[in-house]
Amino acid sequence: MSLGLTKTKTNGVPAASNGSSIIHMDAIRKVYDTGKVKVEALKGIDLAIGNGEFVAIVGPSGSGKSTLMNLIGCLDTPTDGRYELAGEHVSDLTRDQLADIRNRRVGFIFQNFNLLPHISASENVEMPMLFGGLPVRERRERARTLLEAVGLGDRTEHKPTELSGGQMQRVAIARALAMEPAILLADEPTGNLDSSSGGDIMTLFNDLWNQGRTLVIITHDQALATRASRIVEIHDGRITRDERQ
Amino acid sequence: MKDVFRQVGRDMRSQKLRTFLTVFGIVWGTVAISLLLAFGTGMHKQMIKNTAGLGDRIIIGWPGLTSMPYEGLGKGRRIRLSEEDIDHARLETKGLRAISSEYSNNMRIVYGTKTMAVDISGVSPVFGEMRNMIPDWGGRFINDLDMEHNRRTAFIGNQLKKDLFGEDDAIGKLVLVNGSPFQIVGVLKEKSQDSSYSGRDHSKMMIPSTTYRALTGEKYVDNFIAQPVRGTDSKIVMDSLRAAMSERQRFSPEDKEALSFWDTTEQFKFFDLFMLSFNTFLGIIGCLTLIVGGIGVSNIMNVVVEERTREIGIKMALGARQKSIMTQFLIETMIVTGIGGAIGFAISITICAFFPEQAVEFVGMPRVSPLVALLTASALGIVGLVAGYFPAREASRLDPVVAMKL
Numbered sequence: 001m002s003l004g005l006t007k008t009k010t011n012g013v014p015a016a017s018n019g020s021s022i023i024h025m026d027a028i029r030k031v032y033d034t035g036k037v038k039v040e041a042l043k044g045i046d047l048a049i050g051n052g053e054f055v056a057i058v059g060p061s062g063s064g065k066s067t068l069m070n071l072i073g074c075l076d077t078p079t080d081g082r083y084e085l086a087g088e089h090v091s092d093l094t095r096d097q098l099a100d101i102r103n104r105r106v107g108f109i110f111q112n113f114n115l116l117p118h119i120s121a122s123e124n125v126e127m128p129m130l131f132g133g134l135p136v137r138e139r140r141e142r143a144r145t146l147l148e149a150v151g152l153g154d155r156t157e158h159k160p161t162e163l164s165g166g167q168m169q170r171v172a173i174a175r176a177l178a179m180e181p182a183i184l185l186a187d188e189p190t191g192n193l194d195s196s197s198g199g200d201i202m203t204l205f206n207d208l209w210n211q212g213r214t215l216v217i218i219t220h221d222q223a224l225a226t227r228a229s230r231i232v233e234i235h236d237g238r239i240t241r242d243e244r245q
Numbered sequence: 246m247k248d249v250f251r252q253v254g255r256d257m258r259s260q261k262l263r264t265f266l267t268v269f270g271i272v273w274g275t276v277a278i279s280l281l282l283a284f285g286t287g288m289h290k291q292m293i294k295n296t297a298g299l300g301d302r303i304i305i306g307w308p309g310l311t312s313m314p315y316e317g318l319g320k321g322r323r324i325r326l327s328e329e330d331i332d333h334a335r336l337e338t339k340g341l342r343a344i345s346s347e348y349s350n351n352m353r354i355v356y357g358t359k360t361m362a363v364d365i366s367g368v369s370p371v372f373g374e375m376r377n378m379i380p381d382w383g384g385r386f387i388n389d390l391d392m393e394h395n396r397r398t399a400f401i402g403n404q405l406k407k408d409l410f411g412e413d414d415a416i417g418k419l420v421l422v423n424g425s426p427f428q429i430v431g432v433l434k435e436k437s438q439d440s441s442y443s444g445r446d447h448s449k450m451m452i453p454s455t456t457y458r459a460l461t462g463e464k465y466v467d468n469f470i471a472q473p474v475r476g477t478d479s480k481i482v483m484d485s486l487r488a489a490m491s492e493r494q495r496f497s498p499e500d501k502e503a504l505s506f507w508d509t510t511e512q513f514k515f516f517d518l519f520m521l522s523f524n525t526f527l528g529i530i531g532c533l534t535l536i537v538g539g540i541g542v543s544n545i546m547n548v549v550v551e552e553r554t555r556e557i558g559i560k561m562a563l564g565a566r567q568k569s570i571m572t573q574f575l576i577e578t579m580i581v582t583g584i585g586g587a588i589g590f591a592i593s594i595t596i597c598a599f600f601p602e603q604a605v606e607f608v609g610m611p612r613v614s615p616l617v618a619l620l621t622a623s624a625l626g627i628v629g630l631v632a633g634y635f636p637a638r639e640a641s642r643l644d645p646v647v648a649m650k651l
Contacts, residue, residue, distance in 0.1 A: 070646050073562075075562060075644065075645050075646045076644060076646060095566075095567060096566045096567065096568070099561060099564050099565060099566045099567075100564060100566075102561075102562060102563065102564045102645075103563065103564020103565075104564070108562055108563070110649075114555075114559045114562070114649055115559075116556055116559060116560075118255075118256070118260065119255060123255065127560070127563050128563045128564055130248055130252070131560070131563060131564040131565045131566070131569065132564065136248070136251075175563070179564075
């Protein structure tokens with residue numbers, strides 16, 4: 001599958017401040033305070049991910065990899081430590097500022113797709129552009145281009161419920177690409193798919209990587225992990241292995 | 246902003262059942278309360294109209310027998326009032342707007358081959374005004390010239406007109422009253438009248454009192470009609486009237502039987518009180534309906550927000566700001582409220598429009614007030630807004646991750 005997409009920056013993403021790294025984490029800690037019990041999910045993570053890397057984050061359940069993913073995607077803020085995303089400090093931003101960062105810098109791909117069920121594939125892809133304030137004509141065109149690129153050019157007006165799992169995930173990928181994010185973040189993207197659709201999605205990720213995009217994928221899927229250029233293993237809130245292959 | 250409306254429109258279309266239920270709740274509440282108050286208002290108006298059919302806050306007086314001795318005269322003496330007594334009272338009574346004598350008797354009327362026994366009253370021009378006798382198009386009531394020249398003119402009730410002339414025009418026709426020709430100058434415009442003291446106005450004939458006296462030789466009035474100045478206590482006027490009459494007729498001003506009154510203003514007071522309690526009752530029912538409707542709408546809103554928490558989470562993950570989520574929600578509520586209120590108002594008006602004619606005489610024509618509909622819909626809207634606002638804010642304050650997993 002070839003993606004006829006060229007990376008055109010819709011907004012001026014500044015170059016990363018420290019060399020070519022997009023993600024720069026320094027002694028990141030995350031503590032969940034449930035009142036009685038304090039759970040330290042991340043116990044000091046140092047992680048730098050460079051431009052164009054394809055990183056698979058692996059680890060058992062409860063190891064803290066989802067927490068790490070939420071922090072990377074600015075869905076959550078760290079308790080402690082410094083985090084720079086594409087040259088911006090995001091450790092102490094307001095909710096609305098974080099929303100803007102998520103909108104412009106990060107493309108999310110979830111295990112359960114998280115598409116809005118009542119609107120069409122095209123409208124789902126338009127959603128981030130809507131929040132980003134793009135004019136309607138541009139949104140439409142871009143949504144169509146993106147859906148064509150993921151092989152769903154003939155499904156733009158279908159609702160998610162009328163699509164298969166693999167197709168839904170491709171809509172989600174198109175949506176993730178909508179704002180030309182600095183980084184694509186996928187949480188178990190093949191977890192809800194059969195092996196054939198999962199394979200298609202993996203191929204799609206490979207294509208995206210080959211186009212020079214930065215991918216961070218959290219996965220249990222050994223097959224997907226082996227495609228990555230780098231594997232980071234997390235255990236009990238700490239990085240226990242970090243290998244390039 | 247256009248985008249927000251587009252989103253709202255899309256969400257409302259995609260959630261047809263939910264939108265329908267919310268709109269329905271507001272429609273239901275608006276219709277219930279609008280109709281309730283419409284019927285209340287209609288009934289009030291009709292009661293006033295019916296009562297005013299007899300007269301506009303008038304006092305009717307009858308001379309009778311004295312019940313107490315006075316200045317050496319024994320009790321049981323008949324009091325007779327003449328036109329001079331009425332003129333005297335007109336000058337002497339405080340707070341009196343108008344007064345008219347009324348002479349009446351049953352007389353024979355002949356028109357063509359028809360002969361009828363009709364109640365005929367001799368009255369003065371102000372009588373028509375006081376008793377709400379409005380002439381139908383093309384006619385008039387007795388006037389001052391009629392009085393001055395003892396003209397043989399007559400104003401007849403609409404029923405009598407039908408009996409005598411059928412569908413033909415009555416104005417200008419001559420009828421024989423006790424053998425004398427009278428010209429019809431006016432026909433009563435149909436009116437509601439729920440009480441009377443000597444037959445309904447629609448079957449009566451009114452002639453100038455001067456003519457009446459000349460025709461019959463009658464010297465004494467049967468009764469008189471007085472109207473207090475608006476806002477004056479009718480009791481004071483009655484006492485003053487009785488005092489004025491008693492001076493000339495030499496009876497005790499305390500003697501309630503020598504001159505008895507029917508105070509129709511009492512009835513108006515009673516109606517006002519009655520309608521006040523009735524409206525209070527309607528108001529309480531209305532409030533209860535509003536509360537029930539409000540609970541319904543707020544329930545739906547609550548469910549809506551719960552249902553949409555995941556959606557809100559997804560939108561936030563994609564970069565929606567809290568404000569944009571809340572704005573969408575608020576606009577949605579306003580649109581739903583507006584549509585619901587408008588439909589409810591339309592339904593209420595339609596129901597009132599098809600209200601059976603026959604029932605109007607008893608309960609009146611229901612009248613929907615746009616203000617009531619607006620207030621009701623807004624009240625329900627506010628309930629929905631408040632009920633939905635807090636959960637929605639809660640949801641938009643959640644971490645996107647948490648909201649998405651719900």
